[in-house]
Amino acid sequence: MNSLPSSAEHAATPGATRIVKGACPHDCPDTCALEYHVADGKLIDVKGSATHSVTGGVLCTKVAKYPLRTYHPTRIKTPLKRVGAKGEGKFVPISWDEALSTIASKFKSIIAKHGAEAILPYSYAGNMGILQYASMDRRFFHALGASQLDRTICSSAGAAGLQITLGARLGTDVEAFAHSEAIILWGTNPITSNLHLWSRCQEAKRRGAKLIAIDPYRSLSAEKCHQWLAIKPGTDAALALAMMHVLIRDDLLDHEYIAKHTLGFAELKTRVAEWTPERAAAICGIPANEIEALAALYGGTKKAAIRLNYGMQRHGGGGMAVRTVACLPALTGAWTEASGGLLLSSSGAYPMNTAYLERPDLMPRDANGKPPRMVNMCAIGDALYVTSPSRGGRTESGWGWGLAAEQQNPIPLPASPLKGEEPTPIHALFVYNSNPAAVAPDGNKVLAGLAREDLFTVVHDIFVTDTARYADIVLPATTQPEHDDIHRSYGHYDIVLNRRAIEPVGESLANTELFRRLAKLIGLKDPCLSESDESMIAHAFDWNHPTLAGQAFDSLERDGFLRLNYPKKDGFITPFLNGSFGTPSGKCEFYSEALAKRGLDPLPNYTPPHESDECDLANEYPLSLNTPPARNFMNSTFANIEELAKPHGAPTLQIHPNDAARRGIANEARVKVWNRRGEMKLAAKITTDTREGVATILWGHWRDHPGAEGFVNDLTSQALTDFGQGATFYDCRIEVEIA
Numbered sequence: 001m002n003s004l005p006s007s008a009e010h011a012a013t014p015g016a017t018r019i020v021k022g023a024c025p026h027d028c029p030d031t032c033a034l035e036y037h038v039a040d041g042k043l044i045d046v047k048g049s050a051t052h053s054v055t056g057g058v059l060c061t062k063v064a065k066y067p068l069r070t071y072h073p074t075r076i077k078t079p080l081k082r083v084g085a086k087g088e089g090k091f092v093p094i095s096w097d098e099a100l101s102t103i104a105s106k107f108k109s110i111i112a113k114h115g116a117e118a119i120l121p122y123s124y125a126g127n128m129g130i131l132q133y134a135s136m137d138r139r140f141f142h143a144l145g146a147s148q149l150d151r152t153i154c155s156s157a158g159a160a161g162l163q164i165t166l167g168a169r170l171g172t173d174v175e176a177f178a179h180s181e182a183i184i185l186w187g188t189n190p191i192t193s194n195l196h197l198w199s200r201c202q203e204a205k206r207r208g209a210k211l212i213a214i215d216p217y218r219s220l221s222a223e224k225c226h227q228w229l230a231i232k233p234g235t236d237a238a239l240a241l242a243m244m245h246v247l248i249r250d251d252l253l254d255h256e257y258i259a260k261h262t263l264g265f266a267e268l269k270t271r272v273a274e275w276t277p278e279r280a281a282a283i284c285g286i287p288a289n290e291i292e293a294l295a296a297l298y299g300g301t302k303k304a305a306i307r308l309n310y311g312m313q314r315h316g317g318g319g320m321a322v323r324t325v326a327c328l329p330a331l332t333g334a335w336t337e338a339s340g341g342l343l344l345s346s347s348g349a350y351p352m353n354t355a356y357l358e359r360p361d362l363m364p365r366d367a368n369g370k371p372p373r374m375v376n377m378c379a380i381g382d383a384l385y386v387t388s389p390s391r392g393g394r395t396e397s398g399w400g401w402g403l404a405a406e407q408q409n410p411i412p413l414p415a416s417p418l419k420g421e422e423p424t425p426i427h428a429l430f431v432y433n434s435n436p437a438a439v440a441p442d443g444n445k446v447l448a449g450l451a452r453e454d455l456f457t458v459v460h461d462i463f464v465t466d467t468a469r470y471a472d473i474v475l476p477a478t479t480q481p482e483h484d485d486i487h488r489s490y491g492h493y494d495i496v497l498n499r500r501a502i503e504p505v506g507e508s509l510a511n512t513e514l515f516r517r518l519a520k521l522i523g524l525k526d527p528c529l530s531e532s533d534e535s536m537i538a539h540a541f542d543w544n545h546p547t548l549a550g551q552a553f554d555s556l557e558r559d560g561f562l563r564l565n566y567p568k569k570d571g572f573i574t575p576f577l578n579g580s581f582g583t584p585s586g587k588c589e590f591y592s593e594a595l596a597k598r599g600l601d602p603l604p605n606y607t608p609p610h611e612s613d614e615c616d617l618a619n620e621y622p623l624s625l626n627t628p629p630a631r632n633f634m635n636s637t638f639a640n641i642e643e644l645a646k647p648h649g650a651p652t653l654q655i656h657p658n659d660a661a662r663r664g665i666a667n668e669a670r671v672k673v674w675n676r677r678g679e680m681k682l683a684a685k686i687t688t689d690t691r692e693g694v695a696t697i698l699w700g701h702w703r704d705h706p707g708a709e710g711f712v713n714d715l716t717s718q719a720l721t722d723f724g725q726g727a728t729f730y731d732c733r734i735e736v737e738i739a
């Protein structure tokens, strides 16, 4: 490991508290600047930085209790070897030497027998630090020639939608929301998932702004807005098209902005002429007069901000929905006000040295110059479990995945995510920063895959998660105060530095150090595979880029954070004030030539969900299932911390009184929820918080949570979105009955 860096070096008097600057690593747009309070080498408290304006000295409940996680009694402290059956969770401690040499020799024999593509890394955003998320790990798997993982589980549909319309992942400055006159929370629940944006919304509300939530579920945030529009899941694009219809019909437009900075207004006008509020009302389940009022409010001020988030993306038409909603601010000229516009993600703002950090050039190429195959992480169930393109047979082949595909899932399956004539099955899975047994859709298939006797699985984590229970080797990972890192954000425009404050707990190793050691042991020779964390931190951004002009690493070290240079108005970043969109035309593209060239609809449109009210399954499975994240957890992270899990309680199925009455379900009755993919038993909670026709389970528990049998993601689907090949967790039909 590296020696403790400068900020941690000040040897304090015994008992005295030392403060080390950090960054929150969790998958949250706020990327708070932290202060680690350390006494006698122990982390005693974590506070939000008061000088970092976005954080404002405030943390969410989860991270405010961080020492509980860092020193949790169930933390993995040494490498472990499985001694029970896969899934049983029985392990014995082993040394790092034994663990790493087992992995190295297993990988070598798999490569010799099946080729390196039989090895698949599986990682996501357990740690969003630039180093711990994607640096040495990527270099290692690239040099090995392993299959590539397409990391699509969260934001790829929305990223693709934004790219088409705006050409960039940039948006309204989170701090400018405080000055908006109208705020639309569209498919987002910031009290849970974006606390520091919510505090700005509240400030705007106190100043007289009108707040509206568009959501099938009356979330904690929707409850505190002036109005809740209970939209039918997956129909947001229809609503946006009708809003544009009204804006154009009533001339609530910024003609100058449209003329200068947009492309295809005439074509858009023709398209939305068909989208009367009445037509949209029939699709969205929102009355036409409410659509009219929403459009009038939105068009009545340029200080109208849309916080658009993932609710609408996790449906078959999610990419098109984002592309369509993203057209709104250019029509009214809301981009000309700092407190107008739209925010989905700001992650595209940073001048990243991605090629340097990840070294894709290390990947081997086949005779046609193609790099190793790509496996979509949303379809890990199929990728692990169905190892043949014929899908039915092969149970006898020694791949050992047991149950026949038909037996497991009688509905027609999507094409195998393993491309090629006779694809090589995955023989080794290396999981870190993720928990696929809990977070990936179609969980029964994921578990059947993880249970394959011929699959060698390694899990690097802080706890024995639902996935780690299936591992052959489990490796202990550090928590954020135990390693160095540098962060970008997807909700603000700052770089935040994280300095190591304490020694690693037990024998835990950071992701970067793990892959450095493994590369050496396997005999991978490229010098980049031994680069230090400090050097990668220094090279993570292009410091000569205009967005960093006049800024220096030294100030980052001193303050813990710094803000990128972007056009400002009233002191806030206002990215599209003067147009400068990232699209091929440099304009906001109502009409997209890039889509037309691919034979796709070049204009905004409504694409129904895969499992819509009109689909073939709707009679058998009349309800939609919505499974957004719970406030006290971070995806499946924190759900094992008693102090956070207890206040949340057992999972419940929230169901509308009319849907409950039709099924004779009383409040708190135990119900069975099922579809052709899986089932779950839990208590019903009858409430008008979820719209009729939609049942809601707040998600984040681990599989073995008391009070429920079965699991949320056993019900969800591996089908992908229209753009970006993203996940469709909320595009899910179910039926419910008394258990």
Ligand SMILES: Nc1nc2c(c(=O)[nH]1)N[C@H]1C(S)=C(S)[C@@H](COP(=O)(O)OP(=O)(O)OC[C@H]3O[C@@H](n4cnc5c(=O)[nH]c(N)nc54)[C@H](O)[C@@H]3O)O[C@H]1N2
Pocket (backbone or CB within 6 Å): 027, 028, 029, 154, 186, 187, 188, 189, 190, 192, 193, 194, 214, 215, 216, 217, 219, 231, 232, 233, 234, 235, 236, 309, 310, 311, 312, 315, 626, 628, 629, 630, 631, 632, 633, 634, 635, 636, 700, 730
């Ligand atoms: N506390 C906490 N914070 C988190 C997370 C967590 O698990 N816990 N997860 C983090 C991650 S990984 C992410 S990606 C973000 C997610 O951040 P957000 O996208 O803001 O997620 P939610 O806050 O759940 O809000 C999604 C809302 O969309 C609604 N919804 C579902 N379907 C539709 C639809 O078709 N249309 C519309 N309009 N709304 C719909 C849901 O009911 C839900 O209220 O949050 C991050 N922050």
Ligand SMILES: Nc1nc2c(c(=O)[nH]1)N[C@H]1C(S)=C(S)[C@@H](COP(=O)(O)OP(=O)(O)OC[C@H]3O[C@@H](n4cnc5c(=O)[nH]c(N)nc54)[C@H](O)[C@@H]3O)O[C@H]1N2
Pocket (backbone or CB within 6 Å): 027, 124, 125, 126, 127, 132, 153, 154, 431, 432, 433, 434, 435, 436, 438, 439, 440, 460, 461, 462, 463, 465, 477, 478, 479, 511, 627, 628, 629, 634, 635, 636, 637, 699, 712, 713, 716, 729
């Ligand atoms: N039903 C349903 N399913 C969903 C969603 C939903 O809304 N509904 N949301 C989806 C979304 S948006 C996302 S982003 C995914 C999230 O999926 P994941 O990114 O897999 O999120 P987590 O469940 O938090 O798992 C992260 C794991 O990484 C570990 N970890 C943390 N830090 C480190 C580290 O430094 N090193 C290593 N090696 N491990 C570390 C944590 O302990 C944890 O076990 O889930 C998706 N699944």
Ligand code: SF4
Pocket (backbone or CB within 6 Å): 024, 025, 026, 028, 029, 030, 031, 032, 059, 060, 061, 062, 063, 064, 195, 196
């Ligand atoms: S999870 Fe989000 S709100 Fe909580 S401390 Fe981390 S960045 Fe801040």
Ligand SMILES: [Mo]
Pocket (backbone or CB within 6 Å): 027, 153, 154, 155
């Ligand atoms: Mo996510």
